[in-house]
Amino acid sequence: MNDQAQLLPGTLDLLILRAVSLGPLHGYGILLRIGQISGNALLIEQGALYPGLFRLVRQGLLKARWGASENNRRAKFYELTAAGRRRLREETDSWNRLAAAIASALSQRPEEV
Amino acid sequence: MKLVDLLRLRIATLFQRSRMSAEMEEELRSHIQHRADDLERSGLDRAEAERRARIEFGGHEKFKEECYEALGGNFIEILIQDARFSLRLLRKSPGFTAVAVVTLALGIGASAVVFGVLNALILRPLNVPQAQSLYGIQRGSDKDPSQSYPDYLDLRDRNRSFDGLASFNVNQVGLDTGENPTRAWVYEVSGNYFDVLDIQPYLGRFFHASDEHGADSAPYIVLSYAYWHSHFQDDRGVLGRTVQLDKHPFTIIGIAPPGFRGTLLIFSPAFFVPMVNQEQMDGENLLNARGDRWVMMVMGHLKAGVTPAQAIADLNSIGSYLEKTYPKDEGQMSFTLARPGLLGDQVGGPVREFVTGLTLLAGLILLAACANLGSLFAARAADRSREVALRLALGAGRIRILRQLFTEAILISLMGGAVGLWGSVVLLRWLSVWNPFPQFPANAPVSPDANVYGVAMLLALASGFLFGAAPVRQILHANPYGVIKSGSLARAGRRITTRDLLLGVQVAICALLVTSSMVAVRGLVRSLHSNFGFEPRNAMLINTDLPIAGYRGDAVPGMQRRMIDAMETIPGARSVGLVGQYPPLYAGWNNEMVFTDKTTDLRPSNAAADAGLYSISPDYFRAAGTALLSGRTFTWHEDKNAPRVAVINQVFARKVFGSIKNAMGGYYKMRDGTRVQVVGIVEDGKYNTLTEDPTPVMFLPILQSPSSESYMVVRSDRDPQQLAAAIRSKLRDLDAGLPCFIQTWNEAMNGALFAPRVATVSLGVLGVMGAMLSITGIFGLAAYSVSKRRRELGIRMALGAQRKEVLQAALGRPYKLLALGSTAGLLLGILASRVLAFIVYQATPRDPLVLAGVVLAMLLLGLLATWIPAQRALSIDPVTLLREE
Numbered sequence: 001m002n003d004q005a006q007l008l009p010g011t012l013d014l015l016i017l018r019a020v021s022l023g024p025l026h027g028y029g030i031l032l033r034i035g036q037i038s039g040n041a042l043l044i045e046q047g048a049l050y051p052g053l054f055r056l057v058r059q060g061l062l063k064a065r066w067g068a069s070e071n072n073r074r075a076k077f078y079e080l081t082a083a084g085r086r087r088l089r090e091e092t093d094s095w096n097r098l099a100a101a102i103a104s105a106l107s108q109r110p111e112e113v
Numbered sequence: 114m115k116l117v118d119l120l121r122l123r124i125a126t127l128f129q130r131s132r133m134s135a136e137m138e139e140e141l142r143s144h145i146q147h148r149a150d151d152l153e154r155s156g157l158d159r160a161e162a163e164r165r166a167r168i169e170f171g172g173h174e175k176f177k178e179e180c181y182e183a184l185g186g187n188f189i190e191i192l193i194q195d196a197r198f199s200l201r202l203l204r205k206s207p208g209f210t211a212v213a214v215v216t217l218a219l220g221i222g223a224s225a226v227v228f229g230v231l232n233a234l235i236l237r238p239l240n241v242p243q244a245q246s247l248y249g250i251q252r253g254s255d256k257d258p259s260q261s262y263p264d265y266l267d268l269r270d271r272n273r274s275f276d277g278l279a280s281f282n283v284n285q286v287g288l289d290t291g292e293n294p295t296r297a298w299v300y301e302v303s304g305n306y307f308d309v310l311d312i313q314p315y316l317g318r319f320f321h322a323s324d325e326h327g328a329d330s331a332p333y334i335v336l337s338y339a340y341w342h343s344h345f346q347d348d349r350g351v352l353g354r355t356v357q358l359d360k361h362p363f364t365i366i367g368i369a370p371p372g373f374r375g376t377l378l379i380f381s382p383a384f385f386v387p388m389v390n391q392e393q394m395d396g397e398n399l400l401n402a403r404g405d406r407w408v409m410m411v412m413g414h415l416k417a418g419v420t421p422a423q424a425i426a427d428l429n430s431i432g433s434y435l436e437k438t439y440p441k442d443e444g445q446m447s448f449t450l451a452r453p454g455l456l457g458d459q460v461g462g463p464v465r466e467f468v469t470g471l472t473l474l475a476g477l478i479l480l481a482a483c484a485n486l487g488s489l490f491a492a493r494a495a496d497r498s499r500e501v502a503l504r505l506a507l508g509a510g511r512i513r514i515l516r517q518l519f520t521e522a523i524l525i526s527l528m529g530g531a532v533g534l535w536g537s538v539v540l541l542r543w544l545s546v547w548n549p550f551p552q553f554p555a556n557a558p559v560s561p562d563a564n565v566y567g568v569a570m571l572l573a574l575a576s577g578f579l580f581g582a583a584p585v586r587q588i589l590h591a592n593p594y595g596v597i598k599s600g601s602l603a604r605a606g607r608r609i610t611t612r613d614l615l616l617g618v619q620v621a622i623c624a625l626l627v628t629s630s631m632v633a634v635r636g637l638v639r640s641l642h643s644n645f646g647f648e649p650r651n652a653m654l655i656n657t658d659l660p661i662a663g664y665r666g667d668a669v670p671g672m673q674r675r676m677i678d679a680m681e682t683i684p685g686a687r688s689v690g691l692v693g694q695y696p697p698l699y700a701g702w703n704n705e706m707v708f709t710d711k712t713t714d715l716r717p718s719n720a721a722a723d724a725g726l727y728s729i730s731p732d733y734f735r736a737a738g739t740a741l742l743s744g745r746t747f748t749w750h751e752d753k754n755a756p757r758v759a760v761i762n763q764v765f766a767r768k769v770f771g772s773i774k775n776a777m778g779g780y781y782k783m784r785d786g787t788r789v790q791v792v793g794i795v796e797d798g799k800y801n802t803l804t805e806d807p808t809p810v811m812f813l814p815i816l817q818s819p820s821s822e823s824y825m826v827v828r829s830d831r832d833p834q835q836l837a838a839a840i841r842s843k844l845r846d847l848d849a850g851l852p853c854f855i856q857t858w859n860e861a862m863n864g865a866l867f868a869p870r871v872a873t874v875s876l877g878v879l880g881v882m883g884a885m886l887s888i889t890g891i892f893g894l895a896a897y898s899v900s901k902r903r904r905e906l907g908i909r910m911a912l913g914a915q916r917k918e919v920l921q922a923a924l925g926r927p928y929k930l931l932a933l934g935s936t937a938g939l940l941l942g943i944l945a946s947r948v949l950a951f952i953v954y955q956a957t958p959r960d961p962l963v964l965a966g967v968v969l970a971m972l973l974l975g976l977l978a979t980w981i982p983a984q985r986a987l988s989i990d991p992v993t994l995l996r997e998e
Contacts, residue, residue, distance in 0.1 A: 027140065028147035046148070046169055047176035050141065055183040071150050075143045 012044065012052050014095060017080065017088040020062060026075035027053060053078060061087050137180055145170055191513075195520035202521065209493065210525070212889055213486055217529025217576065218536065219882050220482030225537035225561075225569040227475040230544075231468050232568075233378070233559040239454045240372050242311045248421065249412040249453035250278075250428060253445040258457040259406040261442075262388070262399060264435060265303070268411060271431045274424035275413035279309035281376060282409040286394050287661025287852065288383075289357035294661060296852055297340070297383035300375055301391050304331065307369075309413055310376070317352040317367030320387055328400055331387035332363040338371040340383040358386065360663050361393040376412065378454040379557050396660050396821055404442035404784070412453045421450050444717035467872065474629075474879050477622050481883060483576045484619035485890040487583035488612040490522060492897045494584030502593040515588055522581025523574065530573025534566065541565070549867055583611060613926070616894050617934045620971075623887035624938020625945065628967045630873075630880025632946045635963050637873040641866075646762070646798010647697060648738030649858040653833040654696060655680075655825040655840060656854040663850075669821045672848075674749070676825060677730055679843045685829045685836060690733030693820025694726065697800045698862045703727075707811065708782040709769060715784060722768045724761075725800050725810035728818040734760075734795060736826040744777055744793030752816035760793035765809035789813075803869060826858065833857055884974055887934075891978035895927040899982045906986055907994035916987055923986040924979050935971040942967070 019025060019033040027049055034044065056062040061084035069075040080088065145166045152162035167173075181190075203210045238244035250268065251258045260268070260280070269278040281302045288297045304322040312319070315338055324331045334356070336345070345351045351365050363386065374381035388408070392398040399405050415424055425448055432446030455461030494501070501514055538561050545560040657676065664672050673691055680689040694703045706720035731747045733739075744760070751758055759781075761769075766776035773794060780788045789811075797807055829836055837855050844853050863870075899906070906919055914922075943959075
């Protein structure tokens, strides 16, 4: 577990949006999907997912409905709204810019400065 | 999201909590089940898989709580929770709660009462349509609102700025409806009065400008609703009835609507009569007397689009025309505009200043109460530091804890506000029916309205936030580990805490209030014992209304003489005098311009003085107790046929003749050119108000300067009250139909003393409130510091500290604060007293008695407030104490 990275504050929302953008998912499914797309490199406390989900629903970025899961259990499925899709695009762009800037800053060698 | 939607959502979430809670529960459980399914697939048995899944999930309840917060639905819920918790805490410490609520109730109550008065007298306009554009006209640099009737007509007909100008005058008449005649106060109003004000009759009709056809042409009465209700029992049959006003027939034609109480806020008439009929009520026709300014006020609505400045310019051009055309009658004819409700700036100005001053003081009281509560709350928060630390350690947010403290503060402020508001409503209701002068229908309609309720509750909430903020820093900086480890030890070494500062400020405010109330009380006491130029004690004042009883013209002097003679036969009556105007310090005065003997052009600008005028009987000075300094008084032989003579006061002598020596035997001229010889000089006195500057006054023989008004002064060696019955029966023997009003001269002076009395009483009340607040404040701090330092004091005692040293350690700080605060307050009070001197006669803080009184009062307050804490400190038993902890 020690090789898993702590999440930066605010990035959980982005990950949820990204996970859900690939198709409607229930909470546990979102967790699995994040693990899958991040190569299990991120540490997310399972319960901490839900306040984030509720917050996104309240902001109108996600919508939720009850349905049956692949295990044949009742579960709440989340999917993106149009606003959510737009937000994902914006956040992705700004994250990429930030990441690129940080990466470039950190990769400079002393003699190049 | 719109605010309404947000609110709806929040309220919905509040009520749907149980449903949502179930749903949330199901979702979380579904998550755990799915996880368990996976774990089971990897080889665990079901029970173990579910256990592991639950552990991996983390703090179930914590996440649920966070979900609620994410939904924003728990705002109201937390509020209710906090309120419940706070109520429980408050119930557990009833002493604290009671002190806090009472403290705030005092502050809010005082502010609400003062605001109620401010609202009624200054903020609320007259109850007429479009009151915003209604202005009264005042004349000259001293802003005199009175005009003469011809001037009123000129202003009304020549101006281009007003939609119409109406005028009114207050007068007293005898009303005879066939039963026993009563006296009533009326407005004599111009014919267009109701039309200019745009008032519609409640019943019947009003009179109009078209009803006026010269003197005495409109004998109509419009009753006020209140008078119709109280004197005619709401009888609709009064319309068309003819009644006698001063023995002249008038017809009742209408009833004014209930909301219309005339155009003076504090003086509502019994009924309205046309001004053109004034001769029938005054006994002489003043409609053509341009120099006689008896019309109380002229007012009207500005035309749409006309600014007050334009209107003033318009009026001033009429004024200069009048000055040029009638130089003999007109003085300075420049004009200003003012709100009419308080008779312009002459009355309104001082009232406004005083009420504004009171508002400031009430604000200070509220501030002191807040400071007091702030230090109480800070102390309470310090006492709860262990509990707060525990909650912080268990993971409660600081914001959440502050929220609970604020909820507590707001609860206290709401309770205090409610109690204070209740008290102020009772007081305001009482004030609005209170009639300070039995002889006038004067009262102030200050009953509270929605504004008062709103402001009081707003103030309560604001002060709740203010004193609730006192412990914020304490909570934000609290270190849970430190507090729990070391216990709540007082840090005696800290120099100045917020609490100390708050208490210091509060003591200063209270000392300021105590100082100003003492200055006011002392000023009033002195002014009651100062020299009025007459002696109000042991004298009765009898007001008879001869015109009402049908005495007119030449019948008056004979009757006056008979009344004096009758009074003189009463056993115990030492001397009897009669004055034909309001006696001094009663309800205003008459003044007339006088000229030096050399002046030939008798225009107002050439006048030597504007002197008070009293028509008196020969024995008046003896009855009034006015000292005759030189010369002689009058005899009954000084009548119309004798040379005109006068007795003057010293100021008159100096002003008109240059010195008292020159005045004796000298001559001066009246406005009509009559030469009058001075035969005597009397001491100066007070005539109109207690605070007036020394004023020139002349006394004329009543037979040479007749007046149908008669105020008799009966001086007695005994308690003058005992004479009242005899006076009444003697007057009844003379004429059973003669209305009379008997009171002691002291009572009659209520009018002149009203302003200083109101000032003194209100300042006194505020001073007592301030004193009470400082007692609770000092008590709070002292008791707190003693209880915090019990252990330290116990150790000191065990080590052999003497009582004195213990007290010094325990109470040194409260006393230091008291001393500093009092000094600051005293200095502020001395500065503020300059303002007081305008209202209260002889109010000066440079009075050793006041200074000593304040110091003594604050010292006593300190002793009183620290008595119980001191006892507590001294009764500490070191042995028990050390065993306890």
